[in-house]
Amino acid sequence: MSLNQTLDMWLALPERKFSRKCFRNSTTIACDCSGFMTLLFNALGKSTPYQLDRPKAVHYYSILQEIGSNHVDRLERGNVLAWRKERLPKSGDTGHVLLVAGKAIQSGDKRYLLPVIDATKRRNGLSQREVEVHTDDRGKLTGIRLHLGDSKVKRTPIYHHAISDSRSCFGCGLPTRVCGCGTIDAVLDAPPVIILRHPTERKRTLSTVSLIKQRYPAVLVKEGEIFSPLRLPNLALMFPGGKLQQECEQSAEDSATLILIDATWRKAKKILHLNSWLQVLPRVELSPDKVSDYLLRKVSKPKTLSSIEAFAAVMNDKTMEGLLRAFMERQIAVMGESIYLKNYRHYLNFSDDTSGRSHN
Numbered sequence: 001m002s003l004n005q006t007l008d009m010w011l012a013l014p015e016r017k018f019s020r021k022c023f024r025n026s027t028t029i030a031c032d033c034s035g036f037m038t039l040l041f042n043a044l045g046k047s048t049p050y051q052l053d054r055p056k057a058v059h060y061y062s063i064l065q066e067i068g069s070n071h072v073d074r075l076e077r078g079n080v081l082a083w084r085k086e087r088l089p090k091s092g093d094t095g096h097v098l099l100v101a102g103k104a105i106q107s108g109d110k111r112y113l114l115p116v117i118d119a120t121k122r123r124n125g126l127s128q129r130e131v132e133v134h135t136d137d138r139g140k141l142t143g144i145r146l147h148l149g150d151s152k153v154k155r156t157p158i159y160h161h162a163i164s165d166s167r168s169c170f171g172c173g174l175p176t177r178v179c180g181c182g183t184i185d186a187v188l189d190a191p192p193v194i195i196l197r198h199p200t201e202r203k204r205t206l207s208t209v210s211l212i213k214q215r216y217p218a219v220l221v222k223e224g225e226i227f228s229p230l231r232l233p234n235l236a237l238m239f240p241g242g243k244l245q246q247e248c249e250q251s252a253e254d255s256a257t258l259i260l261i262d263a264t265w266r267k268a269k270k271i272l273h274l275n276s277w278l279q280v281l282p283r284v285e286l287s288p289d290k291v292s293d294y295l296l297r298k299v300s301k302p303k304t305l306s307s308i309e310a311f312a313a314v315m316n317d318k319t320m321e322g323l324l325r326a327f328m329e330r331q332i333a334v335m336g337e338s339i340y341l342k343n344y345r346h347y348l349n350f351s352d353d354t355s356g357r358s359h360n
């Protein structure tokens with residue numbers, strides 16, 4: 001059945017209920033927001049984010065942040081849209097996920113009415129209705145009024161993408177041609193690392209954050225150049241000019257949260273310059289022996305680690321290093337040697353030893 005037929009049928013079911021457990025039969029659809037998506041992805045035969053049986057809103061958000069858009073004029077019927085809470089609760093809502101049912105219609109200054117299909121407690125389950133989205137002056141989505149009668153507007157980054165797109169994989173957040181589904185077991189707890197990403201990083205063919213998310217789907221990634229200060233205890237910034245991580249092993253034990261800047265060296269310095277709250281944080285630097293031999297095989301600039309390499313080293317995660325290795329090999333096979341040599345020279349694990357690989 002097509003997406004439209006499926007939605008028409010579900011919306012016409014006599015019993016629609018809001019429920020944390022989700023199921024559907026000939027008379028009833030019972031679900032919460034992410035349960036609706038699970039039912040929909042299963043009905044369409046699509047792989048769910050990180051191949052989870054029951055992904056939450058945060059997992060849809062994680063994928064959409066990699067493959068989707070955050071602009072109002074890209075909103076189309078059939079797009080999945082989500083946002084997430086910065087700090088995830090132990091149980092309960094991690095954010096919200098919904099299906100866009102039509103184009104956004106401007107209703108005021110930087111405000112639009114958007115038809116959606118979603119499951120909410122307020123509507124007692126699945127319904128088609130309207131929400132109000134807010135944008136900045138360039139059309140970037142900055143907030144949402146989830147119930148039109150409410151005064152509260154939630155200020156949050158929002159991403160969305162067509163459920164039917166075949167070029168990007170909803171299962172792993174990578175281009176379909178280098179799909180990484182099923183190659184790694186996800187660690188569902190949020191890791192003690194927060195990534196601040198420069199907006200241009202995501203536009204690259206290969207976002208290393210997509211790889212990080214396959215291992216840690218709940219990792220918090222914030223995009224921009226200027227960031228409001230994070231309200232968390234024991235923050236530390238991973239940036240050259242601080243203590244080596246080895247030396248602060250003791251303090252690393254007491255649940256420090258590391259901030260990692262995902263940007264070119266030049267842009268990372270700019271982000272630091274623009275955010276004074278980052279400048280005053282204690283700094284952590286990786287000592288070379290924290291990084292595996294493989295990752296250090298070729299080092300052009302010893303002080304710059306790509307984000308995934310730094311991440312794997314900080315988490316001391318051998319599985320993740322294996323993932324990186326397998327992915328780079330698959331990526332090289334798909335793109336061809338010459339493009340790899342041209343585009344990925346700056347990677348710490350870059351190797352120009354082509355003897356072991358076939359040209360295509």
Ligand SMILES: [Zn+2]
Nearest residue numbers: 169172179181
């Ligand atoms: Zn995939």
